[in-house]
Amino acid sequence: MTIDPGTIPSRKPGEDAEDGEGARRDGPVLLSEVAARAGVSLATASRVLSGRRSVGEPYRGRVLAAARDLRYTPNAQAQAVARGASNVVGLLIHDVLDPYFSSIASGVMRHVEERDLVVFLASTHSDPDRELEYVATMRSHRARGLIICGSRTTDRLHTERLVKELEGFRAAGGRAAVISQNRLGTHAVVPQNRAGARRLARELCRLGHRQFAVLAGPVHVLASRDRVTGFREGLADEGCDPEGVTVLHGRFTREGGEQLASELVAAGLRATCVFAVNDVMALGALSALRREGVRVPDDVSLAGFDDITTLRDVVPALTTVRLPLEEMGARAAQLALDSDPASPPRAVKVHADVVLRESTRPLV
Template identity: 30%
Template sequence: MTYSPMAVTIRDVASEANVSATTVSRVFNHTDLVSPETVERVRRIAERMGYEPNATAKSLSHGRTEAIGVVLPAPHGEFFSEIMRGIDDVAQDSEYYLLISSSHYSLEEGEAAIRALRGRVDGLLVMTTHVRAKAMLEKRTPDVPVVFMNSAMAGTEHDAFDFENRKGAYKAVSHLLERGHRCLATITGPPDSYDVRERLSGLRKAVADTGLDPASVTHIQGDFTQASGYQAGKEILALDTLPDAVFACNDYMAIGAMSALQEAGVRIPDDLAMAGFDDIPSARYASPSLTTISVPVYDLGRAAAKRLIARVRGEHVPEAREKLFASELVIRSST
């Protein structure tokens, strides 16, 4: 008999396999209740007939969706791709699907994304750059486990995996100062960003520890994009005095600024040194290659996903809820 895949029901498979519809349901949901021989025979028949078990019905039968929600600030970029690579590797190994949404750097859109994923996922991985990250859960706390990544959530009841933002910036700026640079500028990023707040704190400490006044540092605002870094480079060129070193709060802005400066004839690092943060793959291939702070983006994604799946499965997790991933100064040609 020929079957149309769209028309095949659980009863059709049961009839063909000469078993009950309950047995077919157990084959796809509770295989421990069915003999291995029956499982193999029913699955073989179902595949031949083109039968696909209803995902919603499966989730209702055991209270799980087998999916994890991921909310990121942006849907693209090398940094977020590395985070997703780590998450995806764990999800694949653990047989979970991923539903991905973007907050577009907006607290309100982040809240909306979490609401949209309610009831569709077994757990949530959330990254937000906003300093008021806790507000994302104030109106309605999700009824599934939530793990935060590089967000201002330390000290809450939620798992939080963060980078050494403050220490990393301290290392980068200290390196510039150790090279003898004293006229500094920084490209900051959005003013409500947790990353920016932490990295500027590290910058101020490095400057103060050298005996300089942190207020002497010129601040130019970007938005984490390469285009904003390019515009920041134009603003640096318009200053009365060209700084001898620039720390950008991420690599995209550093690379964009270098492009604008070099177009104007500024030699890097001879006339001006440049350092960034994140160590995205493009940093090493920029011209000149970019000195930056390397953070284990892939590893953080993996660790956060592992923790979430452990929470979803109700496994005992002896580790602390908070984990800080170390940063490393990578010195390249730009300094």
């Protein structure tokens, strides 16, 4: 049985294929029509229009010319059934407006498009149910690959459900990778959140700071938890009391950082340095501090984490921990698309570097 790869509106009986402006079409152009116009078999037309190189000239040229004249477009879903996979690679992120995710998406797209594939981008808004729904959707559409980007959480039930959904995706022929903690049984690109925050704390202590406040994300978000833990470890390394740090939890967003910084000032700002566990929270905190008349770094130093691209326009320049975001996206795409399907899952650790800038001043 030959599967018809697709349809678009076709000509009426008796109309010239190269009909002029104003011609009306009321039915689907069938693959059989393309084959008949090109004077080839249905199987030959199917192979040409599926992108296979096994058909040479002049038949290939005749099929392509006929398809063009008839305005035929292959049906991607039918081709996916025939091939066992589509040309689509799914990319699930938490928030398309967050520069952290948009930079990673850029790296994914660059790698995927080099292979003449198409990226389907979806934002879960950190909703676990939506994440599961998108994975199921990618499975039903026979996506060739799937990349999930965003921190895992302490929700074990959701993790178990997602692991099972990804197992089904791979069983259907898809390949997957994650950019986060290595907890889903797939290839993983793992940013060194804990180690990077530990290095940052050491550097801030060496600038003479001893009183710190941390603006953290929700307690169930593992990236935030790891960065807080690493920061405390770095303080202990330098002889500072890790338990004496003020830690406030809020949304993992710019608005979350702004709100927490306002609360910090309202309670009486005693810290000489504030660490926001990601850069967008740090930018929100910077806005709140300015509004409250607190000068950075004259009155308090401020640091973030990620080194998102928008920091280039921030004054004062923000001290942060740099992750190679675009490279992380490209590496995840490479793992998902280029690894042997039979190979065991790989975890690639990504080094995090401290970048000291004008937002943190020395006290010694």
